[in-house]
Amino acid sequence: MDHKMSRSPWVIHYDGSSCNGCDIEVLASLTPLFDAERFGVVNTGNPKHADIFLVTGSVNAQNLPVVRQIYNQMLEPKCVVACGICACSGGVFRDAYNVIGGVDRAIPVDVYAPGCAIRPETVIDAIVEACGILDQKEAVMRAGGDPLTVGGAATWDGGVELGEDGFVAAGAGADGAGDASAGTPAAPAAGDAPAETPAAAKEAE
DSSP, rough: OOOOSOOOOOEEESSSSSSSSHHHHHHTTSSSSTGGGGGGGGGOOOHHHOSSSEEEEOOOOTTHHHHHHHHHOOOOEEEEESHHHHHHHHHTTTSSTTOSOOOGSSOOOEEOOOOTOOOOHHHHHHHHHHHHHHHHHHHHHHTOOOGSSGGGGGOOOOOOOOOOSSBBBBTOTOOTTGGGTTTTTOOOTTTTTOOOOOHHHHHHH
C-alpha cells in the first residue's frame, strides 16, 4: 500500500437498503481472517467518534434523512465510503420506484468501492484510501482552510431534497434530474408538452 496511515481510523457503518450481502462483507473485514484491526480500524456506533462513514445499499426517501443526520453528526475531518455497487450508483435497484440512487444523492462521497457483493479486501483498501483523504483534509484544516474543498465534497452537486410530503420531487431520480437543490425544473417526460419558460410566458401576456 502506498499510503502510510497516520491514524487509527474509527468507522461507523450504516446499511441504506441493501440485500445484506455487502453488510456481511463489511463485518467480515473486521474478523480475524481479514483483520482490518491490524490497521487500527475500530468499529464504533457513535457518529461523533467516527472518522469514516461506511454506507452500504442505495438511498431512498426514508433513509435519506438518516444518512444525512449521521453525516452531519460526524466531526471534521471525515470521509464517506460507498461500499458496493448499490451504494455507488443504485446498482440493480437503480430503476426501482423507491430508489433515489447511490449515497452521493444524499451526502458527498470520497471513495467509491464497487462490488456485488463488495469483497472484504476492497473494504480494507477503501478505508486505507479514505485515511489518505483524511490526512489531506486535516492538513487543509491546520492551514486554516475548509476541509470541504477536498475529496467528494469539492465536486458534490448537493444531492436531492425531499418535499413537504416526505417524497422526492417528480423527476428526481438516480441521475439527479429535477433535484430541488439544483434550482432547475425537472425535464419533461417523453411526450409531454415542453413547459413555458418565464420569458415566453411574459411575452404571451
